[in-house]
Amino acid sequence: MSLKVGDKINLTIHDLAFGGEGVGRIDDFVVFVPFVIVGETVEAEITEVKKNFARAKLVRVETASPERVAPECRYFGACGGCQYQHIDYAAQLRFKHKQIADLFERVGKFSRAVVAPVLPCPSPYGYRNRIMIRSQWNGPAKKLVIGFIRADNKFVEDIEECKISEPALNEQITHVRAYPPPKGGIKVVLRVQPENWEVPPDSFFQNNFFLLPKLVETVREFLKASGARHLIDLYCGVGFFGIEAADVVESFVGVEYDQLAIKAARQNAAARNITNGEFISAKVETALPELLQKFSAEKTSVILDPPRKGCWPETLELLRQTRPAQVIYVSCHPATMARDLNILCADGVFELAQLQPLDMFPQTQHVECVADLRRRN
Numbered sequence: 066m067s068l069k070v071g072d073k074i075n076l077t078i079h080d081l082a083f084g085g086e087g088v089g090r091i092d093d094f095v096v097f098v099p100f101v102i103v104g105e106t107v108e109a110e111i112t113e114v115k116k117n118f119a120r121a122k123l124v125r126v127e128t129a130s131p132e133r134v135a136p137e138c139r140y141f142g143a144c145g146g147c148q149y150q151h152i153d154y155a156a157q158l159r160f161k162h163k164q165i166a167d168l169f170e171r172v173g174k175f176s177r178a179v180v181a182p183v184l185p186c187p188s189p190y191g192y193r194n195r196i197m198i199r200s201q202w203n204g205p206a207k208k209l210v211i212g213f214i215r216a217d218n219k220f221v222e223d224i225e226e227c228k229i230s231e232p233a234l235n236e237q238i239t240h241v242r243a244y245p246p247p248k249g250g251i252k253v254v255l256r257v258q259p260e261n262w263e264v265p266p267d268s269f270f271q272n273n274f275f276l277l278p279k280l281v282e283t284v285r286e287f288l289k290a291s292g293a294r295h296l297i298d299l300y301c302g303v304g305f306f307g308i309e310a311a312d313v314v315e316s317f318v319g320v321e322y323d324q325l326a327i328k329a330a331r332q333n334a335a336a337r338n339i340t341n342g343e344f345i346s347a348k349v350e351t352a353l354p355e356l357l358q359k360f361s362a363e364k365t366s367v368i369l370d371p372p373r374k375g376c377w378p379e380t381l382e383l384l385r386q387t388r389p390a391q392v393i394y395v396s397c398h399p400a401t402m403a404r405d406l407n408i409l410c411a412d413g414v415f416e417l418a419q420l421q422p423l424d425m426f427p428q429t430q431h432v433e434c435v436a437d438l439r440r441r442n
Contacts, residue, residue, distance in 0.1 A: 068094070068119050072111045075127070078103055083164045083400070085148030085430040086120075096121055099216065100142055100151055102130035103160075112217075122217065132156040137190055138228040145216035147229060147428040158183045158424060161432050165399050165422050172403040173410070173417075181421045184283075188275045189427040193230045194257040195272045198241065202249035209245055211238075229428050233257045261336070262303060263329040269302045273425040280433065281309045283421050284368070284393055287437040288313050291391040293366035297356050299349045299380075300370045304330030306395070307342055307368075314366070317342040320352045350379045357387040363440075366391040375401035381408045388414060392438040397425065399434055406436055416441050 068074070068091070076089030078101045087101035089109075095118040098109045106128040109121035126133070136142070136150035149157050166177040186192055201221035203210050212224035225242065226235045237255040246253065254266070257274075264270045271277050284306055288296065294315045298307035301319030303326050311317060311334075319342065321327050327346040334342060345352060357365070367389050369376060375398070384392060385408075392415060396402035399422075409415045415438040425433040 068096075068111050068114050070111050070114060073108060073124065074111065074121065075106065075108055076121075078105045078107065081160050081164065083168055083430070094119070098123055099148065101126070102133055102152055102156070105130050105133070140212075140222055140224050143215055143217075144212065144222045144224060145214045146227070148430045150228075150428045154185070154189045154427065157427065158185055161422065161424065165420070165432065165434065168399055169403050169406075169420065172400065173407040175403075175406070175410075175417050175420075179417050179420050181419060183422040183424050183432065184276070184279050186273065186276045186424045186427045190228050191231055192273050192275050192427065193227070193234065194259070194274055195254065195270070196227060196230055196234055197252050197254050198224075198238065200246040200249050200251045200253070209249060211242055211245060230255075231257050262305075263332045263336075264303050265323075265325040265329055268323055268326040268329065270305070271425065276423055276425050276433075280395075280423055280425070280435070281306075283423065283435045284395065285310050285313055287391070287393050287419075287435065288366055290437070291366050291439070293390050294364040295360040296366050296368065297353070297360070297389075298368045298370075299353070300372070301330060301344065301368075302326050302370070304333050304342075304344055306370065307344075308334055308337060308339055310368075311339045311342055315341065318356055319344040320347055320349055320356070322346065322348050350377050350383070353380060353383055357383070357389065362387055362389050365389040366393060368393045368395065369405075370395040371405075373398040373401065375405045378408075381405055384409060385411075385414045388440045390440050392436075394436040394438065395433070396436075397431055397433050399432065402434055402436065406438065409438060413441050415439065 078087040080088040086097040089096045097120045100123050108124040111121045113120040132153040134153050141150045162183045166180045169175040199221050210221050210223035212222045215222045234255050296314045296317035298319040301321045304319050307317045307319040324346045327344045330344040418437045418439050421435045423433045
């Protein structure tokens with residue numbers, strides 16, 4: 066293509082790629098444009114040209130989709146936190162379902178039929194219970210800005226509120242702005258503590274309390290359906306899944322490298338009088354071999370809730386060798402999840418019975434998924 070940076074072009078948007086960018090074409094050459102909707106015709110300005118695609122910024126919507134809505138946040142489009150505030154919420158769920166089905170079909174070679182409809186969040190705004198804001202010195206303006214990384218560069222967008230965050234966090238943002246960090250480059254984590262759960266400051270906990278009951282219900286239903294008697298909860302954090310599913314199995318073990326999280330997990334279990342489980346502080350790849358020898362494989366379910374980068378190859382290979390009855394994989398990163406499930410299911414070792422997406426992150430490109438893998442006989 067003869068496109069160059071700065072060119073103005075007209076496009077019809079044919080698809081929304083995973084990540085939130087709209088897909089348009091000039092002949093067969095793909096151009097990605099943010100903040101658009103399938104079916105819209107737009108004017109865009111080229112910002113980057115590669116061999117096989119280009120990127121552009123939206124200049125004007127010429128023909129709007131009936132699913133376009135007014136964003137609730139005044140920073141939308143500048144702040145890089147949200148990608149979908151311009152899309153009606155029901156349409157967001159539909160687009161996310163298609164993106165996940167496309168991804169799992171392409172990366173994992175899985176049937177689209179196993180991907181269930183996305184479960185909606187009861188509160189599409191005001192749901193986040195944890196955010197990280199940054200400080201940055203703005204030289205030209207000679208002031209300290211506090212907010213989130215911009216959508217179009219690595220600078221910080223100065224913000225006074227976040228529409229997808231819980232009201233308590235917006236009160237904390239006001240406090241940080243009134244008493245700012247001493248210099249730029251400092252990250253500040255703001256959090257609403259979950260009720261009746263001990264969570265150390267740096268330990269992980271799901272960031273959407275509104276949809277958390279459905280996430281628990283999904284994991285419990287998958288676990289019950291397998292008939293497993295024992296549960297190994299890997300990357301267990303403060304023990305959330307193991308504790309919430311303790312009554313479904315005879316015994317469980319939670320594994321987490323973070324020692325403070327393990328201490329909290331033991332406190333969380335004791336506070337609920339749960340006595341059929343234990344928590345150990347260890348690397349997953351170190352603890353798993355012994356645990357899989359301790360429990361009978363055909364009666365054991367394994368929960369994987371790894372970081373965004375996914376599981377270590379050694380962990381996946383060990384699961385393939387030992388073949389527990391079930392693997393329940395929980396992830397907020399469908400791409401690494403599809404990659405890992407493809408490895409687990411290779412050569413017919415496991416089979417993906419169902420994938421349940423949950424919209425734990427409305428208005429954004431992100432989505433939580435729970436996969437039910439069964440050992441094939």
